[in-house]
Amino acid sequence: MLVPFLLTAAAPLPVQARRVVSLMPSYTEIIFELGAGKDLVGVSNFCNWPPAAAKIDKAGDYLRPNIEKIYSLKPDVVFAGAWADASSSKQLESMGVKVVSLPEEKNAADIFATVRLIAAELGRKREGEKLAGKLAGMMPAKLPDKPLKVYLEADTGGWTPGGNSFLSDAVRLAGGKNIFGGEKRGYFQASWEEVLLLDPEAVILLSGTEEEFLSRPMAKGLAAAKAGRIITGLDRDAFSRPGPRLFGEIKKLAAFLNVKK
Amino acid sequence: MSKNKFPVFIAVLAAACLFSLAAGPAGCSNLDIILNLRLPRTLAALAVGAGLGLAGALFQGVLKNPLSDPYILGTSSGATAAAVFCFLAGIERTSPVFFLSVFAGAFGATFLSYWLARLAGRLSDAALVLAGVAVSAFLSALVMLVLTSSGARSFSLFYFVLGGLYSVQPGVLAVSSLIIAAAGAVAMGRWRALDAMALGSENAYHLGIEPERERILFFTLACAATSAAVAIGGTIGFVGLMTPHIVRRLTGPSARGLVPAAALGGAAMLAAADAAGRSLFSPAEIPAGIVMALAGAPFFMWLLWKSSRGRN
Amino acid sequence: MPALKVSGLTFSYGPRPLIQDLSFELRPGDFMCVLGPNGSGKSTLLRLLTGFMKPSSGSVRLGGLEAASIGPGRLARLAAYVASETATPYDFSVRETVLLGRTARAGFWRGYSAEDGKAADLAMEETGIAPFAERSINTLSTGERQLVFIAQALAQETKVLLLDEPTSHLDLKYKSGIMALLARLAGRGLAVAAVLHEPAVARLGCGKALVFGGGGKYSFGPAAVALEPERLAAAYGIPPDSPLLPK
Numbered sequence: 115m116l117v118p119f120l121l122t123a124a125a126p127l128p129v130q131a132r133r134v135v136s137l138m139p140s141y142t143e144i145i146f147e148l149g150a151g152k153d154l155v156g157v158s159n160f161c162n163w164p165p166a167a168a169k170i171d172k173a174g175d176y177l178r179p180n181i182e183k184i185y186s187l188k189p190d191v192v193f194a195g196a197w198a199d200a201s202s203s204k205q206l207e208s209m210g211v212k213v214v215s216l217p218e219e220k221n222a223a224d225i226f227a228t229v230r231l232i233a234a235e236l237g238r239k240r241e242g243e244k245l246a247g248k249l250a251g252m253m254p255a256k257l258p259d260k261p262l263k264v265y266l267e268a269d270t271g272g273w274t275p276g277g278n279s280f281l282s283d284a285v286r287l288a289g290g291k292n293i294f295g296g297e298k299r300g301y302f303q304a305s306w307e308e309v310l311l312l313d314p315e316a317v318i319l320l321s322g323t324e325e326e327f328l329s330r331p332m333a334k335g336l337a338a339a340k341a342g343r344i345i346t347g348l349d350r351d352a353f354s355r356p357g358p359r360l361f362g363e364i365k366k367l368a369a370f371l372n373v374k375k
Numbered sequence: 376m377s378k379n380k381f382p383v384f385i386a387v388l389a390a391a392c393l394f395s396l397a398a399g400p401a402g403c404s405n406l407d408i409i410l411n412l413r414l415p416r417t418l419a420a421l422a423v424g425a426g427l428g429l430a431g432a433l434f435q436g437v438l439k440n441p442l443s444d445p446y447i448l449g450t451s452s453g454a455t456a457a458a459v460f461c462f463l464a465g466i467e468r469t470s471p472v473f474f475l476s477v478f479a480g481a482f483g484a485t486f487l488s489y490w491l492a493r494l495a496g497r498l499s500d501a502a503l504v505l506a507g508v509a510v511s512a513f514l515s516a517l518v519m520l521v522l523t524s525s526g527a528r529s530f531s532l533f534y535f536v537l538g539g540l541y542s543v544q545p546g547v548l549a550v551s552s553l554i555i556a557a558a559g560a561v562a563m564g565r566w567r568a569l570d571a572m573a574l575g576s577e578n579a580y581h582l583g584i585e586p587e588r589e590r591i592l593f594f595t596l597a598c599a600a601t602s603a604a605v606a607i608g609g610t611i612g613f614v615g616l617m618t619p620h621i622v623r624r625l626t627g628p629s630a631r632g633l634v635p636a637a638a639l640g641g642a643a644m645l646a647a648a649d650a651a652g653r654s655l656f657s658p659a660e661i662p663a664g665i666v667m668a669l670a671g672a673p674f675f676m677w678l679l680w681k682s683s684r685g686r687n
Numbered sequence: 688m689p690a691l692k693v694s695g696l697t698f699s700y701g702p703r704p705l706i707q708d709l710s711f712e713l714r715p716g717d718f719m720c721v722l723g724p725n726g727s728g729k730s731t732l733l734r735l736l737t738g739f740m741k742p743s744s745g746s747v748r749l750g751g752l753e754a755a756s757i758g759p760g761r762l763a764r765l766a767a768y769v770a771s772e773t774a775t776p777y778d779f780s781v782r783e784t785v786l787l788g789r790t791a792r793a794g795f796w797r798g799y800s801a802e803d804g805k806a807a808d809l810a811m812e813e814t815g816i817a818p819f820a821e822r823s824i825n826t827l828s829t830g831e832r833q834l835v836f837i838a839q840a841l842a843q844e845t846k847v848l849l850l851d852e853p854t855s856h857l858d859l860k861y862k863s864g865i866m867a868l869l870a871r872l873a874g875r876g877l878a879v880a881a882v883l884h885e886p887a888v889a890r891l892g893c894g895k896a897l898v899f900g901g902g903g904k905y906s907f908g909p910a911a912v913a914l915e916p917e918r919l920a921a922a923y924g925i926p927p928d929s930p931l932l933p934k
Contacts, residue, residue: 269530269534271531272660273530273531297659303661305400305654305659307412307653310408310412311400331411332408332411570783573775573779575774577770580737582763583762583764583791585758585759623777623778627778628777
């Protein structure tokens, strides 16, 4: 009876999470931006940014978290995607590990919400507000009246985001318009014929080369190819993660799209 | 008996080609899209389908086993595994080394299944299917292991493994078509031997055929056709299984009519399946491999059910 | 010249010989039955005669040629073999199946010649299966199917016809029918050897008999002598007055 009481009394106030596990690369990047990188004791296999994240213990990934590893790290809190693997979260919770399931980000506003949720959990609300404000400030102030039609190929073979993906919103914020933004899907393989019909004015390739793209049937006839707007200069990791670096990439993309041709 | 049925196959093939050329979000009026986009893709579907249909007919005949096809025997998995290793090793898809490796993968996996099935003594239909499943599962797991640990390019390779015709390189299509046509021509020249093998290898020997030699020859032809098909479109299953069963109803079981008909039928089937996959769910497209699995897996179950009833 | 001449034939699966120093010959017109207990080497003998299996020593000469030294194509024109049962999952028609007997005589690329067709039709007439020429072999009864494969062997137009238990799965009517057919074929000059399961059936027309006694022992001679109950009883290891033996 006495011992737990003493321990509780001895704990410092306010309670701050000390041992943190992040199962998404974007959460890891946010945690570092909040200045809590030193609290991370485990990250996902995909977490490679910032460079300091590479030295932290790997604990599986968002689809297949390594439950035993996570448990052995004795975390105070685990950040997981609510959409990723509910059964693993339940399993961890049943072992007494606190799991915070964050909703999937479908646009920039959702990303700010994630930043605030993580900050609150880590007792760094002030830093959270600051980061969200800083990121919002990086977005182009004014969107064009007639945005360019953009085809974004995330993986070769026509894999592209639909309107349910934050990537579609990222394209909008950069002054473009995802040609498949009207599709109520996250990520799908688009038919090449449809791409030709929609005739994008800019093409973003996150993987593959411009050469391979232009070798596809009739690719050279696309407005984007004629205007020389085949964009391969974005950082794949930074652009495809709903984290702080996305906003720098949006700025970069806005510059690419605004070049007068 | 088969000769007067050939107009039927030509008509079915023509219908499938027309469907493949006409189906798509751009409709039928855009000649540019039909000629530059749908035509090459249709040709690729025809070549892959012909290669797989041919391989299926050869395997089913030479093994006297109606449940065999390049997908079930592990031939496709062997070819796919070899192709994935070539991609990761940076070997060009049009180089001879690529085609030789893919063929070696197909042949090695097929012989492994065959050898495993023979270990049990007499070669039974069930043992062959089980051995094929074991070999395929192992190779698929190996490919997945390599893909999950290799990072950057793995996503597009993953969809190669799934099988589809999204991007077709003209060079690969040309070489593969030649290989498939050559394999088909040699197989048609030896239709008698294949018919004799369909009565069992001892019977074949007494009819004047050398069973061991013919088995290696037909395995080689079927593996060449399969690997050429895999080089174009990855792992596409069930074409080789279904086509011979369907065309056999029209041509009869003799390889003389069956082999060319299975090639034509496979070509028609895959052209139609690919056209359906890229037009039904537009603007998204469903890889032909998934369309075939949706149609083929129930067909396989039906075959199993039928063959178990035949035995009782 | 004998159609088939076997001399000093020895074969073993393990250390003990199954067939030891076997010699006999068949002339055109001979109809020989091969009898003996299970596992005494009857079916193995037929496979040695066609070269499908190779003997450890001794020789098998078909029409003057050493069986072990010629390829299956040549062999299929010298000796035809009918297995005890042939099953295939595919619905070959009766005529297609019989035509396959022409495999070793037809060229590879082309279809069957008029001569091939004539040989097949003749074989179907001779075996009485012409009425179901277009039916699938899988729709026939066991007896009818056995006749189809005998017709296939006849279409090979060989001088020697070897059959492995051609009557064992059949009812009495088919047993006697097939034995009569084989006797008729021997009558027109073929050398016929058939492995039989029941000695009584051998009485239906066999002129010669080869009886294995197990452990490599055998006796060969005219059927009237070789099929005497005492000899058979010794070979099969049953009492000489057993009702199973032919009287």
